[in-house]
Amino acid sequence: MTTAQDEDLLAGFEATLARHERIEPRDWMPERYRRTLVRQIAQHAHSEIIGMQPEGNWITRAPSLRRKAILLAKVQDEAGHGLYLYSACETLGTSRRELTEMLISGKQKYSSIFNYPTLSYADVGTIGWLVDGAAICNQVPLCRTSYGPYGRSMIRICKEESFHQRQGFELLATMMRGSDEQRAMVQESVDRFWWPALMMFGPPDAESPNTAQSMAWGIKRDTNDELRQKFVDMSVPQARALGVTLPDPDLVWNQERGHHDFAQPDWEEFAAVVAGGGPCNAQRVAHRREAHENGAWVREAAAAFAARQFPVAEEPAPASASKPPQEQEQERES
Ligand code: FAQ
Numbered sequence: 001m002t003t004a005q006d007e008d009l010l011a012g013f014e015a016t017l018a019r020h021e022r023i024e025p026r027d028w029m030p031e032r033y034r035r036t037l038v039r040q041i042a043q044h045a046h047s048e049i050i051g052m053q054p055e056g057n058w059i060t061r062a063p064s065l066r067r068k069a070i071l072l073a074k075v076q077d078e079a080g081h082g083l084y085l086y087s088a089c090e091t092l093g094t095s096r097r098e099l100t101e102m103l104i105s106g107k108q109k110y111s112s113i114f115n116y117p118t119l120s121y122a123d124v125g126t127i128g129w130l131v132d133g134a135a136i137c138n139q140v141p142l143c144r145t146s147y148g149p150y151g152r153s154m155i156r157i158c159k160e161e162s163f164h165q166r167q168g169f170e171l172l173a174t175m176m177r178g179s180d181e182q183r184a185m186v187q188e189s190v191d192r193f194w195w196p197a198l199m200m201f202g203p204p205d206a207e208s209p210n211t212a213q214s215m216a217w218g219i220k221r222d223t224n225d226e227l228r229q230k231f232v233d234m235s236v237p238q239a240r241a242l243g244v245t246l247p248d249p250d251l252v253w254n255q256e257r258g259h260h261d262f263a264q265p266d267w268e269e270f271a272a273v274v275a276g277g278g279p280c281n282a283q284r285v286a287h288r289r290e291a292h293e294n295g296a297w298v299r300e301a302a303a304a305f306a307a308r309q310f311p312v313a314e315e316p317a318p319a320s321a322s323k324p325p326q327e328q329e330q331e332r333e334s
Contacts, residue, residue, distance in 0.1 A: 017218050022148035025091040033217055036210065037147050038094050039108070040219065045085035046103045046110035050284050052078045054118040055127055063121065070167055071124060077160045084153040091149045104289040112270060113200050115278030122175060122182075122189035128168015129242075130190070130197040130235070136161045137231045138201060146218030169238065176243050183243075190239075191247045195265040196273075201228040203267065232262050 009028040016023060023029055052075045059075065062068035086096045102108040113131055118124070136158060143154045175182040202224040205211055214220040222230075232251070239246050250263040272278065 017146055020218075022151065023146055024148045032213075033219075034092050036214060036217070036219060037150065038089055038092050040214070041085055041089040041092075041150055042094070042099050042102065043109050043111070045082045045089060045099065046108060047114065048078045048082035048085060049103075050110045050114045050288060051131075053284055053287060054114055054116070054280075055124055057118050058121055058124050061121065062124075067171070074128070074164055074167065077164065081157045081160070084157065085150075088147075088149040088153045100292060104285060104292055106276065106285060109274060110284075111200055112273045112278065113196050114284060115273050115280045116192070116196050117280055119192070120185050120189055122172070122185040123193070125168045125171035125175065125186065126189040126193045128164050128166075129172055129238070130168075130193050131200070132161050132164040132168060133235065133238075134197050134200045134231050136165055137227050137234065141221035141227075144218075144221055169242070172242055172244070186242075187244055190244045194247050195269075198228055198231070198262075198265045199270045199273075201225075201231065203270070204264070207267075229259055232260050236260055 010030065013023065013027070013029055013033075016027070023033075055071060055078075056075050059068060059071050062071050086099060089099060090096060099108070103110065113134075118127070139154055139158050139161060143151055143158060145151045145154065172186050175186050202208055202211075205223045205225045208224050211220060211223050215223065235246065236251070236253075248263050250261060252261050253259075254261045273281070276282075
C-alpha cells in the first residue's frame with residue numbers, strides 16, 4: 001500500500017472522529033487504535049467475569065430467599081456484561097478463546113477492585129453501592145465512545161449497573177435501619193471499600209500513560225481524575241442519606257471549586273494490586289482457570305454438535321467468498 005493511500009485512510013478515520021460518528025468493525029483504523037480498544041475492552045470484560053467471584057461468595061449464605069434471588073440475578077448479569085464485551089472485542093479480530101487465555105495466563109489485566117475479599121454480607125451492599133456506582137460513573141460516558149460495538153454494548157450494561165447500584169444502596173439502607181451490629185457491619189465494609197473504589201478510575205491523570213491518546217481518539221470521554229471527582233461528589237450525599245461516614249478526614253466541600261476536596265488513595269497499594277500482589281489476585285485467577293479447565297468438555301461437546309449440524313463442506317468455496325465483504329453483501333441482497 002502506498003503512503004498516499006495510508007494518508008487518505010488516516011484522514012478518513014480522523015474525519016469520522018471529528019464528525020463524532022462511530023468507527024465500525026469494517027472501517028479502516030490505525031493499528032494502535034485497534035490495540036488500545038482490545039486492551040481496554042478485554043480488561044473491562046475480564047473485570048465483569050472476575051467480578052462475579054467476590055459477590056458469588058455470598059450466594060449460598062444470603063440471609064433470605066429474596067436476597068439470594070437478587071444476588072443470583074446480579075451475578076448472572078455480570079456474566080452477561082462480560083459476554084457482550086467479549087463479543088465487542090471479537091469484532092476487532094481477537095477471539096474469546098485468545099482473550100480468556102490472556103486472562104488466565106496473567107497477560108491481561110482486570111479491575112484492581114476485585115482483588116479485595118468480601119468478608120461480610122454487608123460487602124454485597126457496598127459493592128452494589130460503591131463499586132457499581134463507580135462503574136456507572138466510568139461507563140455512562142463510554143456509551144458515547146468512538147467504537148460502535150463497544151458504545152452499543154455499554155448502553156444495556158449501564159442500565160443494568162444502575163439497577164445494581166440501587167439494589168446495593170437499598171440493602172445497606174435496610175441494614176442501617178436494623179441493629180447496632182448491622183450498622184457497624186455496614187460502616188466497617190464502607191471503610192474497607194472506599195479507597196479501592198477510588199482506585200477503580202485508574203492512576204492520576206499525570207501518571208496515566210493512555211489517557212491523552214484515548215481522549216484524542218474518543219475512546220475515553222473523561223479523564224481518570226474527572227471521573228473520580230464526579231464519583232466523590234455523587235457519593236457524599238448518598239453516604240449522608242445512608243448515615244455512614246466516608247473514611248476520609250480531608251473530605252470537605254470546596255465552595256470555590258464547586259466540588260469536594262478529598263485525599264488520594266494509596267497509589268503504592270494500587271500498583272502492587274495491579275502487579276498481582278493484592279490480597280486475592282492468585283485466588284481469583286486460579287479459580288477462573290479451574291472453571292475454564294472444568295468447562296473443556298462443554299466446549300468440545302458444543303464444537304462436536306456444531307460440526308454435526310453444519311458439516312464443513314469439502315466442495316470449493318463459492319467464487320464470491322474471495323470478494324470483499326461489501327460485494328458479498330450486495331450479491332446476497334440482489
Ligand atoms: N485496575 O493509562 P491508564 C465493573 C491499568 S467493571 C487494574 O489510566 P486507561 C462492573 C491500565 O489498564 C470495572 N488496572 O489506562 C462490576 C493501564 O495498564 P496497561 C472495570 C488498571 O485504560 C461491578 C495502566 O493501569 N471497568 O466494575 C486500573 O486509559 C460489580 C495505566 O492506566 C472498566 O474496565 C484498575 N483500576 O484507563 C462487575 C471500564 N486502572 O494496560 C462486578 C473501562 C488502570 O497500559 C461487580 N476501562 N489500570 O498495562 C476504562 O475506562 C479504563 O481502562 C480505565 C483505565 C479508566 C480503567
